[in-house]
Every structure is written in C-alpha cells, then in structure tokens.
Amino acid sequence: xxxxxxxxxxxxxxxxxxxxxxxxxxxxxxxxxxxxxxxxxxxxxxxxxxxxxxxxxxxxxxxxxxxxxxxxxxxxxxxxxxxxxxxxxxxxxxxxxxxxxxxxxxxxxxxxxxxxxxxxxxxxxxxxxxxxxxxxxxxxxxxxxxxxxxxxxxxxxxxxxxxxxxxxxxxxxxxxxxxxxxxxxxxxxxxxxxxxxxxxxxxxxxxxxxxxxxxxxxxxxxxxxxxxxxxxxxxxxxxxxxxxxxxxxxxxxxxxxxxxxxxxxxxxxxxxxxxxxxxxxxxxxxxxxxxxxxxxxxxxxxxxxxxxxxxxxxxxxxxxxxxxxxxxxxxxxxx
Numbered sequence: 001x002x003x004x005x006x007x008x009x010x011x012x013x014x015x016x017x018x019x020x021x022x023x024x025x026x027x028x029x030x031x032x033x034x035x036x037x038x039x040x041x042x043x044x045x046x047x048x049x050x051x052x053x054x055x056x057x058x059x060x061x062x063x064x065x066x067x068x069x070x071x072x073x074x075x076x077x078x079x080x081x082x083x084x085x086x087x088x089x090x091x092x093x094x095x096x097x098x099x100x101x102x103x104x105x106x107x108x109x110x111x112x113x114x115x116x117x118x119x120x121x122x123x124x125x126x127x128x129x130x131x132x133x134x135x136x137x138x139x140x141x142x143x144x145x146x147x148x149x150x151x152x153x154x155x156x157x158x159x160x161x162x163x164x165x166x167x168x169x170x171x172x173x174x175x176x177x178x179x180x181x182x183x184x185x186x187x188x189x190x191x192x193x194x195x196x197x198x199x200x201x202x203x204x205x206x207x208x209x210x211x212x213x214x215x216x217x218x219x220x221x222x223x224x225x226x227x228x229x230x231x232x233x234x235x236x237x238x239x240x241x242x243x244x245x246x247x248x249x250x251x252x253x254x255x256x257x258x259x260x261x262x263x264x265x266x267x268x269x270x271x272x273x274x275x276x277x278x279x280x281x282x283x284x285x286x287x288x289x290x291x292x293x294x295x296x297x298x299x300x301x302x303x304x305x306x307x308x309x310x311x312x313x314x315x316x317x318x319x320x321x322x323x324x325x326x327x328x329x330x331x332x333x334x335x
C-alpha cells in the first residue's frame with residue numbers, strides 16, 4: 001500500500017510537467033528575437049499568415065523547438081542516470097569530462113578534414129565515451145570513485161585540459177575555427193534540420209541502454225551487497241549505464257553543441273518532485289529536460305532582442321545557483 005501514494009505523486013508530477021512542456025513548446029513557436037509578433041505567429045500557425053511569417057514559424061522555429069525537446073530528453077536522462085550510477089548528486093556531463101571529450105573529438109575530426117554531419121555524430125559519441133572513462137578511471141585509481149568532490153574536481157581538471165587544447169586548435173587553424181565557432185558555444189538556432197534525423201537513432205539507442213539499467217541502479221542505491229543479493233552485477237550495470245550516458249551526451253552535443261549544467265539542473269528538480277528513486281526520477285527528468293531547454297532558449301531570444309544569447313549561457317546562469325545549493329548542503333546525499 002505504501003507504493004500507491006508514490007505512484008500517484010509520480011502521475012501528478014508527470015501530468016504537470018507534460019502540460020508545462022506543451023505550453024513552452026507553444027511559446028517557442030510564438031516568441032522570437034525578430035520583429036514577428038506573437039499574434040502574427042499565431043496567425044501563421046493557423047495558416048492565415050503571410051508567406052514570410054509561415055516560413056519563420058514552420059521552417060525556423062519548429063525544427064528548433066523539436067531539437068530542444070530531443071536534446072532536453074537526452075541531457076535530462078543522461079544526468080539522472082549518471083548521478084544514480086556514481087551515487088553522486090554533483091555528477092553532470094559537463095562536470096565529468098563527457099561534454100568536453102565530445103567537443104574535443106568533434107573539433108579534432110574537423111581539424112583533420114572530416115566534414116560530414118554523420119561523422120560528427122559518431123565522433124562526438126566516441127569522444128564522450130573516452131572522456132567519461134578517463135575521469136572515472138582516474139578517480140578509481142586514487143581510490144576516490146565514490147567521493148563526490150574529488151570526482152567533480154577530476155572532471156573539472158580534465159575538462160579544462162581538453163578545452164585548452166581545443167582552444168589551441170581553433171587558434172591554430174582558421175578553417176576549423178570558422179566551421180566550429182557557432183557550434184562549440186552550444187545553441188539551438190541555426191542548426192540544420194538533418195540534425196534531427198541524425199540525432200534520433202543515438203537518442204533511442206542511448207535511452208534503450210540506460211533503460212536497461214534502471215532496475216539495477218535502483219537496487220544499487222541500497223548498496224552493492226543488496227544489489228548482488230538481488231542478482232544484479234554492479235560493475236556491468238555501471239559500465240552499461242555510463243556507456244548509455246556517453247551515447248546520449250555525445251548525440252546531444254553533436255546536435256546542438258555543448259550545453260552546460262542541463263544535466264545537473266534536471267535531475268535535481270526531478271528528485272525534489274518524486275524522490276531519489278531513479279525509476280521515478282528518470283521519466284520526470286525526461287519531461288523536465290525539454291522544458292528547461294525550451295525555457296532557456298526562449299529567454300535567450302528575448303533577453304537581448306533583436307540578438308540572441310547562446311543557450312549555454314542561459315543554462316549556466318540557471319545551473320550555477322543549483323550547483324551552489326547542492327554544494328552548500330550540510331550533507332551531500334548518496335543516491
């Protein structure tokens with residue numbers, strides 16, 4: 001009987017988050033940095049607008065909105081699974097070298113002549129896998145794999161090294177810098193529509209991988225001995241979970257560039273709503289993730305009209321206070 005209130009709570013928050021997502025998707029279609037008003041956008045949505053207005057709404061804003069949903073689902077799920085697998089509330093793709101590894105791999109591929117979007121996606125996923133593996137290996141070798149602070153410090157150091165090397169490459173090669181400059185800061189606007197079709201297989205594959213680990217991760221939250229007693233294999237579970245995270249983050253990074261703090265914000269709010277159980281937090285995070293990115297994208301369009309801010313700047317402004325709140329907690333919760 002005790003599971004009934006939790007189930008009802010999950011349903012309540014799922015409906016609320018789904019409703020919020022629908023509202024933000026509509027707002028994303030109606031609002032923009034240009035002179036097109038919300039009323040004219042609404043008329044274009046109904047098929048009564050001018051040809052120019054219809055083009056802006058359906059050819060520019062609609063793909064951008066869908067990309068925000070896709071990337072938000074990927075980052076929300078990745079952050080939730082990463083925190084559950086490491087039992088670390090500070091774990092976040094941008095803080096543990098996953099995003100930096102993905103970005104570095106793409107820049108390196110372009111530097112050596114790769115120019116196909118499909119190649120970028122596979123390279124970004126590979127870079128995310130390697131980046132995450134190196135950070136986790138470093139902390140395990142020092143015997144600090146479960147220390148939240150050391151894990152974040154190792155990730156920050158590794159990310160700084162990769163970012164520095166990436167910057168040197170961009171300064172050295174003008175062609176690479178010209179091709180990558182708008183991608184490396186993270187943004188949803190100006191992305192080719194082909195990114196949606198290229199990112200979808202990676203999203204589905206990543207979700208399938210992390211979905212297969214949810215039950216085992218829930219058992220691991222009770223301790224490794226309990227998980228072993230229930231027939232789970234902790235090491236294999238963590239490997240599969242982190243591989244799924246790398247696929248999701250690599251896909252999101254290839255599609256929209258590195259977007260900081262999204263993987264930290266979303267799981268934090270999901271746990272506040274439905275508790276620490278990853279089986280409940282994951283579906284909520286997959287609804288909150290697109291909402292956070294859509295909200296950040298809308299703010300990026302309206303903050304400095306008629307120009308736009310990179311969405312990564314907005315998510316960093318939202319995520320930094322959340323990170324400070326977690327760090328200043330009297331006790332970092334073990335997930």
